[in-house]
């Protein structure tokens with residue numbers, strides 16, 4: 422006897438597509454108004470697996486059922502490699518499998534958004550939204566919220582190697598400071614989106630506290646295929662979405678509006694599947710063109726990271742999988758498994774910055790530190806005791822694209838971040854300068870107390886010059902820091918995909934609220950601004 426799926430009410434005032442960093446925050450905030458019926462549709466299943474909650478286990482989720490498991494197209498500047506791009510596919514989205522670093526970036530980055538999309542997106546205008554998000558355990562600045570939704574706590578058990586790294590930064594003349602001041606220069610121990618040693622995703626921070634509200638319906642394993650429109654007015658109006666649940670495609674209807682929060686890969690894919698995108702590209706794939714919007718899927722920016730991994734003395738995360746660590750974690754929520762892996766970071770301004778036109782006082786590289794050799798894009802078990810000191814390109818000049826591979830919503834889109842492709846070569850030059858700073862940090866007395874002189878990556882690095890190690894790190898081993906943004910950029914200009922209120926140009930009743938609206942990538946990590954975008958969207962919709 423076949424079991425019939427329980428009927429689901431798919432009628433709402435607002436439909437939010439995607440329960441990720443932005444979408445979960447948005448849906449929960451909207452549902453604070455008991456008169457608004459909110460439907461949150463999430464392609465992934467519920468966030469049940471232990472690995473989603475145990476901090477150090479996040480890379481175990483890669484290529485599994487909670488990961489969209491993307492790969493880029495081959496990157497000519499990275500020896501023709503494809504690069505693995507995980508994205509979260511469950512409640513909480515990428516906040517459920519990210520590295521939990523809370524790094525807001527610089528006030529100047531948000532002021533750059535205001536240049537593109539008006540004063541409502543300046544740092545000063547966004548501080549109240551940051552404060553609504555943040556529940557900071559140890560605030561170091563009055564702009565940091567202490568009673569918001571998202572716990573931001575101190576690491577419970579950082580490795581001693583992390584203290585050695587921060588001492589190395591001091592030895593190199595860098596400032597070591599508390600994290601997340603709006604002009605945050607210098608190096609810090611990472612503040613993390615954890616609560617008492619467990620991951621706190623936006624499903625934990627926003628959806629669980631809202632779960633009892635009758636006006637918020639969350640449907641998992643619900644893949645949205647495209648937006649539907651009403652054509653009776655002069656401008657097409659979004660009326661709902663086609664969504665696949667239990668293998669059946671159904672119509673979900675929105676009385677007021679549909680908000681896409683599928684992230685920087687899936688949102689442009691959904692827009693294009695709905696006929697909003699570059700007309701020529703859509704026509705090639707046989708998708709009927711509703712709005713010719715060349716900005717959809719363009720302007721892709723990501724943070725490239727290249728790491729050096731010297732061999733280290735014991736006590737790194739190499740032994741985190743020992744059964745005693747799991748027992749300790751389960752009993753006390755302490756020990757190695759509470760590590761978010763990337764335990765410290767710092768901002769530096771390289772000698773290339775002046776030539777590249779980076780405004781005075783701002784960094785062009787972030788240095789990231791892990792008490793583990795993060796190799797093989799996180800897809801392989803840790804091979805040995807080691808540490809990682811890596812350089813992140815904060816403001817790439819290169820721009821990439823997300824394009825449809827086919828008109829089938831279940832087929833992965835084509836992702837081309839075009840790493841290091843800027844014709845002037847500033848991106849590669851900046852990365853080399855950043856990696857040189859990593860070399861110098863590795864060469865300090867402070868870090869030498871925890872390293873052995875050998876190398877995990879590049880293998881045999883002890884027989885190479887610094888320049889050789891740097892070139893290999895950059896071309897052979899670099900990978901994404903998982904921060905794609907910009908593929909449905911907001912702006913006050915007509916060429917932008919969404920207007921400053923996040924409304925999709927060319928139609929009514931449709932907005933985007935996720936990392937894809939960022940016009941430029943921030944000098945920080947993208948979870949914080951993605952959640953803030955969800956908060957701001959809720960405010961604008963309520964208005």
Ligand SMILES: Cc1cc2nc3c(=O)[nH]c(=O)nc-3n(C[C@H](O)[C@H](O)[C@H](O)COP(=O)(O)OP(=O)(O)OC[C@H]3O[C@@H](n4cnc5c(N)ncnc54)[C@H](O)[C@@H]3O)c2cc1C
Nearest residue numbers: 439441442443464514515519520521522645684936946948
């Ligand atoms: C491995 C990894 C590590 C990272 N580490 C950090 C870090 O330490 N600190 C930091 O600040 N940032 C980090 N990031 C980046 C950060 O998590 C993301 O920038 C942020 O979560 C993006 O939020 P979003 O709302 O734009 O998208 P997401 O959080 O990715 O949410 C999109 C949601 O939409 C759903 N969805 C997509 N398509 C559909 C569809 N068709 N139908 C229904 N649902 C759909 C997805 O399943 C997902 O749940 C990391 C990311 C990854 C992947």
